[in-house]
Amino acid sequence: MADKGFRSFLDDLDAAGELKRITKPVDCRQLSALGEQADQATMFENIEGYPGWRVATALVSTRKRLAVAMGCTENRVAFEFEAKSARPIDPVTVENAPCQEVVMKGDDVDLTSIPLPLMHLFDGGPYISGTFAVSEDPEHGPNVGCYRLMYRTPKETGIDLVSPSDMRFYYQRALDKGEPLPIAIAVGVHPLDMLAASYKAPIDTSELALAGGLRGEALEMVKCKTLDLEVPADAELILEGELLPIGWTADEGPFGEFSQISGDVKWNPIFRIKCITHRKNPIFYMLQMPWENDWLAAPVTEAAGLQALRIASVQPVDIRAPVGSCGYWSLIASIKKRPGEGKNAVAALLSVAEVKFVVVTDDDIDIHDPDELDWAIAFRVQADEDAVILKGARAKHIDPSVKSWLLGKGGLPTTAKLGIDATIPEGVPKILYRRIKNYGRDRIKLEDFE
Numbered sequence: 001m002a003d004k005g006f007r008s009f010l011d012d013l014d015a016a017g018e019l020k021r022i023t024k025p026v027d028c029r030q031l032s033a034l035g036e037q038a039d040q041a042t043m044f045e046n047i048e049g050y051p052g053w054r055v056a057t058a059l060v061s062t063r064k065r066l067a068v069a070m071g072c073t074e075n076r077v078a079f080e081f082e083a084k085s086a087r088p089i090d091p092v093t094v095e096n097a098p099c100q101e102v103v104m105k106g107d108d109v110d111l112t113s114i115p116l117p118l119m120h121l122f123d124g125g126p127y128i129s130g131t132f133a134v135s136e137d138p139e140h141g142p143n144v145g146c147y148r149l150m151y152r153t154p155k156e157t158g159i160d161l162v163s164p165s166d167m168r169f170y171y172q173r174a175l176d177k178g179e180p181l182p183i184a185i186a187v188g189v190h191p192l193d194m195l196a197a198s199y200k201a202p203i204d205t206s207e208l209a210l211a212g213g214l215r216g217e218a219l220e221m222v223k224c225k226t227l228d229l230e231v232p233a234d235a236e237l238i239l240e241g242e243l244l245p246i247g248w249t250a251d252e253g254p255f256g257e258f259s260q261i262s263g264d265v266k267w268n269p270i271f272r273i274k275c276i277t278h279r280k281n282p283i284f285y286m287l288q289m290p291w292e293n294d295w296l297a298a299p300v301t302e303a304a305g306l307q308a309l310r311i312a313s314v315q316p317v318d319i320r321a322p323v324g325s326c327g328y329w330s331l332i333a334s335i336k337k338r339p340g341e342g343k344n345a346v347a348a349l350l351s352v353a354e355v356k357f358v359v360v361t362d363d364d365i366d367i368h369d370p371d372e373l374d375w376a377i378a379f380r381v382q383a384d385e386d387a388v389i390l391k392g393a394r395a396k397h398i399d400p401s402v403k404s405w406l407l408g409k410g411g412l413p414t415t416a417k418l419g420i421d422a423t424i425p426e427g428v429p430k431i432l433y434r435r436i437k438n439y440g441r442d443r444i445k446l447e448d449f450e
C-alpha cells in the first residue's frame with residue numbers, strides 16, 4: 001500500500017533535519033519534560049518496561065514542522081489548507097492493514113501494556129493526547145474529531161466531551177436512547193489527518209475526504225475487528241470500544257490545556273475498550289501540549305479567517321493566527337483594501353469562532369514581523385475611529401477572563417471582542433507613508449569600499 005502515513009512523515013522530518021533519536025532508556029513519566037526541551041521532534045527508542053514500543057513526540061510543535069507536513073513554506077500553510085480542502089478525496093477500504101498486525105480482545109485488553117505518559121504536574125492521570133476519533137450516526141454518517149483520553153483502568157479511559165461538537169451530538173443521540181456510542185480511536189496518524197479531524201467541518205462534511213484532499217490521495221481505511229466502523233489502515237494503534245450511556249458523570253482532568261493553562265476537573269462520559277490493535281513494532285504518538293495542539297489549531301483558524309474574508313468579498317493577502325494566543329484567540333491579516341474594507345475585514349474576522357482580537361493591515365505590511373505590525377498600529381490607527389468593540393459574543397470556558405465560574409452549571413460564557421483597523425485611513429495620502437531610503441542605496445555597495 002502507499003504509505004503517506006505517520007511513518008512517512010517521520011521520514012520527512014528526518015530528511016529535513018527535524019528529528020532527534022534518543023536511545024537511552026526513558027521512563028514514561030520523563031517523556032513529556034524531555035520532549036519539551038528538544039529543539040527537534042523526538043523519537044524515544046527505548047521505553048523502560050515497554051520492550052518493542054517507541055514513542056514519538058513534538059512532531060508539529062513548530063510552524064516549520066507543520067510546513068514539512070503540508071509540503072509548503074511556513075507562511076503558505078493556511079493557503080495550502082484552503083486550496084487542498086476545496087478538493088476532497090473520498091477514502092477507500094482495504095482488507096489488510098498494518099494497524100491490525102497485533103490484535104488483543106476480551107481479557108487481553110490492557111491499556112497498561114501501552115507506554116501511556118504522565119505528562120504534566122497537575123494532570124489527573126496519564127493521557128492519550130493526540131487521537132483521531134471515529135464515530136458514526138445513522139443520519140449523518142461517519143465523523144472524525146481529535147479527542148483526548150485520560151487513563152482510568154486497564155479497559156477504561158475518560159474523554160473530554162464537554163464542548164459542543166459533532167461527536168458530542170452523536171453521543172447525546174445515543175444517550176437519549178439509553179444506548180452506548182461505538183467509537184474507534186486511532187493514534188499515530190499523519191498530521192494532515194489530525195488537521196482534517198480537528199477542522200470544524202459542518203456536520204455532513206466528511207473529515208475523511210478532507211484528509212484525503214490534504215494528503216492528495218485517498219485515505220486507506222480498514223474495518224474494525226469488533227465494530228462496524230473503519231479506521232486509517234496506516235495508523236500505529238487502534239482502540240475499539242464504546243462511550244457508556246452515563247452522561248457527564250465521571251471526573252476527567254485536570255490536563256495541560258491548549259490554552260497553556262493547567263485545566264480543571266471536568267465531568268465527562270467513560271470510554272470502555274473492547275479491543276486493542278496495533279502494528280508489530282508500534283510507535284506511540286504523544287502529542288506534546290500545548291504547542292502541537294496550538295500549531296494544529298492555527299491553520300484551521302486561519303483558513304476560517306480566509307473563508308470569512310472571501311465571503312465578505314475582501315481580498316486577503318496574508319493571515320496569521322499567532323501561537324501566543326494558541327492559534328485560536330487572535331487573527332492578524334493583511335488585505336488589498338478598497339475604501340471601507342478595513343472595517344468589513346475586521347467584522348468578518350471577529351465573526352470566526354472564539355477569535356477575540358483582530359488586526360487588519362494593508363498589503364505593504366509584513367504581518368509576520370512584529371515591528372512592522374507595531375509600525376502600522378502606531379501610524380494608521382485612530383482609536384476613536386479604528387477600534388471596533390463587539391460585546392456579548394460566544395466564548396470558551398477555558399479563557400479565565402470570561403469568568404465562567406460565575407455561571408450556573410452548564411452555563412455558556414460570553415466575551416467582548418476587539419478589532420483594530422490598521423489600514424491607511426481613507427483620505428490620508430499614501431505618500432505620507434513613504435519609507436526612509438538612504439541616498440544612493442541602489443547603486444552603492446559596502447563591499448566595494450572594504
Ligand SMILES: Cc1cc2nc3c(=O)[nH]c(=O)nc-3n(C[C@H](O)[C@H](O)[C@H](O)COP(=O)(O)O)c2cc1C
Pocket residue numbers: 129130131143144145146147148149159160161162163164165166167168197198199200201287292293296297
Ligand atoms: C490535539 C487536539 C486535541 C483535542 N481534544 C479535544 C477534546 O478532548 N475535546 C473536544 O471537545 N475537542 C478537542 N479538540 C477539538 C476538536 O477536535 C474539534 O473541535 C473537532 O472539530 C471536533 O470534531 P467533530 O465536531 O467532528 O466531532 C482537540 C483538537 C486537537 C487538535
Ligand SMILES: [Mn+2]
Pocket residue numbers: 143144145166167201202203207
Ligand atoms: Mn465532524
